[in-house]
Amino acid sequence: MTQTDSRSARHSLSRDLFELLGSMRFAISLLVFICVASIVGTVLPQNRPPNTYVDQFGPFWFEVFDKFSLWHVYNSWWFLLIMGFLVVSTSICVIRHAPKMLRDAASFREHVREGSLRAFPERVELDLPETPEAAEARLRGVLRSQGYAVRERREAGGVLLAAKKGSSNRLGYIFAHLAMVVICIGGLLDSELLVRLQVLFGGKQPIVENMLIADVPASGRLPLGNPSFRANVLVPEGAERNTALVMVDDGVLVQPLPFTIKLEKFDVDYYSTGMPSRFASHVEIIDPDDGSSFKRVIEVNEPLRYKGVTVYQSNLDDGGSAVTLTGYPLRGTSPATFQVEGVVGESNELNASVAGAATDSYKLNVTALRPINVEDIGEGGAPTPPRSGLSEHVAAVTGSAAGRKNERLRNLGPTVEYQLIDNAGQAQEYRIYMVPVDLDGLEVFLAGVRENPSQNYAYLRIPADEQGSLDEFMQLRAALADPAVRAEAVHRFVERNLPPGADRAALTGAASRGLDTFANGGLRALSELLEGTTDPADVDRAANVVLRLLNSTLFDVRAIMRERQGMPALADSGAQAEQQARWQQAAMAALSDLALYPAPVLLTLSDFRQVQASGFQVSRTPGKNAVYLGCLLLILGVFAMFYIRDRRVWIWIKPQAQGSEVKAAMTSQKRTLDYFQEFERFRAALGPSRGEQ
Numbered sequence: 001m002t003q004t005d006s007r008s009a010r011h012s013l014s015r016d017l018f019e020l021l022g023s024m025r026f027a028i029s030l031l032v033f034i035c036v037a038s039i040v041g042t043v044l045p046q047n048r049p050p051n052t053y054v055d056q057f058g059p060f061w062f063e064v065f066d067k068f069s070l071w072h073v074y075n076s077w078w079f080l081l082i083m084g085f086l087v088v089s090t091s092i093c094v095i096r097h098a099p100k101m102l103r104d105a106a107s108f109r110e111h112v113r114e115g116s117l118r119a120f121p122e123r124v125e126l127d128l129p130e131t132p133e134a135a136e137a138r139l140r141g142v143l144r145s146q147g148y149a150v151r152e153r154r155e156a157g158g159v160l161l162a163a164k165k166g167s168s169n170r171l172g173y174i175f176a177h178l179a180m181v182v183i184c185i186g187g188l189l190d191s192e193l194l195v196r197l198q199v200l201f202g203g204k205q206p207i208v209e210n211m212l213i214a215d216v217p218a219s220g221r222l223p224l225g226n227p228s229f230r231a232n233v234l235v236p237e238g239a240e241r242n243t244a245l246v247m248v249d250d251g252v253l254v255q256p257l258p259f260t261i262k263l264e265k266f267d268v269d270y271y272s273t274g275m276p277s278r279f280a281s282h283v284e285i286i287d288p289d290d291g292s293s294f295k296r297v298i299e300v301n302e303p304l305r306y307k308g309v310t311v312y313q314s315n316l317d318d319g320g321s322a323v324t325l326t327g328y329p330l331r332g333t334s335p336a337t338f339q340v341e342g343v344v345g346e347s348n349e350l351n352a353s354v355a356g357a358a359t360d361s362y363k364l365n366v367t368a369l370r371p372i373n374v375e376d377i378g379e380g381g382a383p384t385p386p387r388s389g390l391s392e393h394v395a396a397v398t399g400s401a402a403g404r405k406n407e408r409l410r411n412l413g414p415t416v417e418y419q420l421i422d423n424a425g426q427a428q429e430y431r432i433y434m435v436p437v438d439l440d441g442l443e444v445f446l447a448g449v450r451e452n453p454s455q456n457y458a459y460l461r462i463p464a465d466e467q468g469s470l471d472e473f474m475q476l477r478a479a480l481a482d483p484a485v486r487a488e489a490v491h492r493f494v495e496r497n498l499p500p501g502a503d504r505a506a507l508t509g510a511a512s513r514g515l516d517t518f519a520n521g522g523l524r525a526l527s528e529l530l531e532g533t534t535d536p537a538d539v540d541r542a543a544n545v546v547l548r549l550l551n552s553t554l555f556d557v558r559a560i561m562r563e564r565q566g567m568p569a570l571a572d573s574g575a576q577a578e579q580q581a582r583w584q585q586a587a588m589a590a591l592s593d594l595a596l597y598p599a600p601v602l603l604t605l606s607d608f609r610q611v612q613a614s615g616f617q618v619s620r621t622p623g624k625n626a627v628y629l630g631c632l633l634l635i636l637g638v639f640a641m642f643y644i645r646d647r648r649v650w651i652w653i654k655p656q657a658q659g660s661e662v663k664a665a666m667t668s669q670k671r672t673l674d675y676f677q678e679f680e681r682f683r684a685a686l687g688p689s690r691g692e693q
Contacts, residue, residue: 021085022092030086031180034079041073055454075192083191087184094177105170108151110162114652120665122679126687129659132159136653139662142685146678148649158654165647169669172640175633183630189623194228195246195253206251213243213254221254222246229620231255235263236319236613240286244618257618258307260286264295266612268316270372279316281614298616312617318344319613321369323416325603328474330594335471335478340603342366342418344611350420350601361423362599368417369608373433375412412437412446416605428598431457434605436464442582445470447602460593463586470604472567473587479561480519480554480591489556490515497552514546515553522592526550554588645670649682662686 020026045052053071054062069076117123128135136152136159143150148163198204205219222229231244240262245252265282280299285306287293296304304311325340327350342348342364350364413435421427429450436443443464448457465472479485490511498504517525526546534542559570571577651664666682668675 018092021089022096023089024093027086027089027093030082030089033082034086037073037079037082040070044070044073046074047072049453051452051454077196080188080191080193080196083184083188087181087188090177090181090184094174094181098174098177101170101174105167108149108162108164109648109650110151110153110160112160112162112650114158114160114654114663117650117652117663117665120667121671122667122676123663123665124683124686125661125663127656127659127661128687132653132655132660135660135662136161139651139653139686142682143649143651146682146685148647158652161649161651161653163649163651166645169640169644169646172637172642172644175637175640177637179630179634179637181630182626182633186623186626186630189228189626190230190619190621191228192230192248194226195222195248198222198226199248199253204253206248206253208251216254220252221256224256224258226255227620228622229255229618231618232314233257233261233616233618234317234319234613235261235281235283235616236611237263237266238611239263239319239613240284242288244616255618258288258309260288261311261616262286263614266316266614268612270374275374276316279313279614281313281616283311283614298614309618309620312619313614314617315615317613317615318369319611320345321611322609323366323369323605324607325366325416325418326606328470328602328604329600330477330597330602331481331600333478333482335475337474339606340364344369363421364603365419365421365427366416367419367429369414369605369610370417371414371608371610373412373415374409410437414605414608416603416608418603420599429453429457430599430603432602432604436468442586443468444586445604447597447604449598460590460597461586462590463583465583470602473590475561475565476558476587477591477594479564480557483516485557485560486512486515486519486553488560489553492556492559493549493553511549511553514550515557518550518554518592520595522595524592524595551584551588555584558584558587645672645675647675647678651686 048071050062050066050071053065057065065071068078073079130138139161140150140152143161143163146165148165150161150163153160153162195204199206203219204222207216207220229246231246233241233244235241240260242257242260244255244257246255262284263281264284266279267282268279269277271277278299280297282295282297283304284293284295285304287307298304298311298313300313303313321344323342323344325342327338327340329336340348340350344366346366348364348366350362412433415431415433417429417431419427419429429452431446431448433446436445439461444461445464447460447462449460450457462470462473464470490508493511494504494508498507513529514526517529521528527543530539530542530546555570562569570580646669647666648668649664649666651662654661654663664682664686666679
């Protein structure tokens with residue numbers, strides 16, 4: 001008894017599950033979920049770096065959204081699961097209802113009884129003078145002239161003409177449902193489903209650590225005949241590749257290609273804004289099976305198709321450009337420079353102590369080289385440097401050009417981006433412009449820094465000297481770091497500005513304290529010193545006095561530096577003196593911000609040899625044809641449902657004493673205005689009804 005009940009319960013559960021999967025409500029619910037998910041995938045940019053989403057939504061919502069894989073909705077497990085259930089549900093609906101629909105479409109329903117015709121709203125009864133045979137022949141011709149297929153059923157009391165047209169509209173429902181099944185199957189075939197199934201059940205393990213492709217084990221490689229994949233490959237100029245990378249969660253799988261791609265040349269054109277307007281890859285495709293090759297040009301919207309694989313132009317990148325960097329120490333009293341040879345995408349061990357700047361060892365990662373940088377040098381174009389103390393006084397006294405607006409688009413020349421990683425693993429990102437930028441008549445070098453890619457760069461603005469280099473500024477920095485130079489500068493300042501009878505020691509102490517504080521901590525340190533030693537009501541007045549004193553002593557530091565370097569003396573008056581004063585004001589702001597600069601050296605771009613690379617997306621998409629077929633079925637189905645009207649007509653013809661008695665009725669699934677007009681035409685073709693005779 002227990003076993004019987006258990007089997008009955010399982011049978012009931014299976015039946016209920018089958019009914020649920022085959023119900024239209026369940027299918028519509030799944031379709032609604034897919035539509036909502038598609039809206040999310042359309043509104044929310046997909047497949048961006050995680051830092052982008054953390055910066056946009058914050059850590060909390062990032063974790064919430066990440067649980068549902070909203071960053072790659074269309075390949076998330078729940079989206080693929082819903083797609084699978086929708087295929088099953090819609091397939092069950094078609095299997096259950098399609099045979100009945102087809103039988104109904106093929107049926108003439110010729111078993112309708114005479115009395116049943118009175119139940120139809122659109123009916124007509126009339127007496128014809130013709131014999132039943134003549135009436136049958138005429139009415140059969142009327143029906144056929146109006147496009148009806150006719151079948152007859154004869155009985156002892158008369159004959160029934162059953163006619164129908166537009167029954168193919170039932171195919172519209174079948175085609176529309178089949179279209180959903182076929183499109184979803186095509187979408188599943190072209191998704192990551194097949195790759196993920198190989199990871200789950202095929203022993204494939206995504207690679208998460210850095211290694212050469214040649215060292216990737218078999219578990220990290222997909223088969224050459226993989227039926228479906230979307231992968232990416234970066235090919236530098238002059239190089240060739242026969243493998244691509246498939247992204248799977250936080251790792252990658254290597255996908256071998258049935259051919260080799262060799263990039264011979266990469267062309268790129270730019271808009272006036274500096275954005276690429278066109279990039280094209282001149283490639284050679286080499287077939288390893290027979291050694292044949294051919295050349296093609298791949299552009300955006302002009303892909304290459306070969307051996308079932310489509311190669312799209314995806315992006316452009318650096319292919320390992322060689323750069324020469326000149327290092328300037330930012331600590332210590334030596335202005336000696338050094339050079340570093342680097343390659344974009346590779347790491348170098350940088351020992352900053354060779355320049356006397358520090359004793360720590362740094363690792364240098366050159367991350368990007370951009371030969372063209374068209375930017376709006378205005379508000380937002382070159383961000384304001386890190387703010388020091390006394391910011392409002394700096395703007396008034398130094399007249400820094402950093403905050404001036406200039407909304408003209410200009411090509412600022414090449415930039416190099418790199419990372420410096422210290423022994424503790426802490427990394428900072430830097431961007432350096434190769435040539436100085438003219439900001440309101442003053443040429444400055446822009447040196448940006450940020451902690452991570454989600455932040456904007458904060459820029460140092462270092463004034464260029466008369467030769468357009470950083471040499472004078474760096475020599476001034478080294479001189480300012482030398483206590484002996486500072487002492488000599490203070491002595492000269494006191495000798496030049498000491499009033500008769502004034503206290504030499506007090507003026508010397510004030511000038512020394514201000515210059516030493518600035519040399520060790522910038523304007524922020526001066527601000528903290530004033531706030532700690534001055535009455536709050538007198539801070540503004542004291543700040544102006546200190547800044548003017550600092551400007552004068554810094555002038556003497558610069559004069560001493562120029563004397564020691566054999567440079568001409570500073571001008572006393574005229575346009576040249578005014579320009580030198582502007583340079584010193586900008587230098588004061590830059591020297592102050594150096595206290596906030598996190599690196600002990602500044603690496604500038606001296607020379608480079610650009611090597612461009614082309615990014616391709618390679619894909620094998622067998623589901624594409626299925627999607628095309630599904631779209632065709634959907635078009636046919638919608639057309640059949642909306643533009644083909646089902647009409648059915650029954651005509652009973654019975655003999656009577658003076659001719660024939662005719663009873664007729666018409667019906668349709670949708671009783672529209674066209675239907676009523678057609679019924680009127682049909683009734684007129686039959687003849688006058690009894691009430692009209």
